[in-house]
Amino acid sequence: MARNRKVTAMKKLFAGLAIGAAAGAAMFVSTNEASAQEIQLTGPLAHAPAARHLRLHREGRIEIAPSFSATLLDEYRRTLLVGARVNYGITDWLAVGVWGAFQGAGFSTSLANQIDANAPRNAGLVKQNVSPNAGQGEFQKQVGEISYMAMPQITAIPFRGKLALFQSVFADVDAYVFLGAGVVGTKERADCTDVVSCAQNHDLQAQNHIAPTWGLGFDFYLNNWLGLGLEYRMVPFAWNRAGFDIRGQDANGNRTSSGAYPDGQVTSADATYRFNSMISIYLGFSFPQQPKITD
16 A cells, blocks of 8 residues: 555656646747747847848949850860850849850860871772772861850859958859850861762861850959859750761661761761860959949
8 A cells, every 4th residue: 555655656756847847848948939039029130131241243244254265075176265255244143145256276186186097998989990098197177176156145143152262362252054045156077979079078168056055154253343264164066076977878778867877978967966065264354343232
């Protein structure tokens, strides 16, 4: 009997402790919520902006940025382009503009040099009174190259902040993405209609392509009106980069743009799609020279 009374007393004790702990926790939460509510309504940061005295490097300004670009992952010829980007900042996170560039220089890749030096030629040309070595050393002359690009585009700037170097040099930075479409000019091997003319003619002719473009980049603002930019760009379109006869006739001998069998001709049917990519550096000048500054 005494044991049952002891157990009952202990149960009541634990129950009382549990109730007390729950009441204390509720009062603690209630007090914190009240304090937080009080700070939110009457504290010194009430209704304050996320940042004060923020420099708006893009809003309402025109940026003119000369650029230098180099194509990447080229099979046969690498192209260096000189151009410029012009942007107008509708807001600090949205801009419209155009980027354009012209070929400044180009040089053959190691693969192109090896093909030119070592690839066997068509011995069947002897039957057409053409030397089997016709075209030896001529491959680099038929390789396609980019002449120019002109790309209207929209730029979105979702991220911005500061970059600190050795805790003594600070620069405003932002990261952006862009999307657009425009015209790409190329020089590609001129059409040839039979095996003999294709062996003897390696001339290039100008062509134009409509292509989309997209990419991402970073801007580093050296002061209120001068910035340095780094950008990666993709421009996909179909073109005949090697000047080869690689398609145009199906297994039955009928001409088709999707055929996988060479037909002895070089035409637009031999173009293949490629995600042409490049990297660019910019030196940007903004006008007016003084950016807007928030409260």
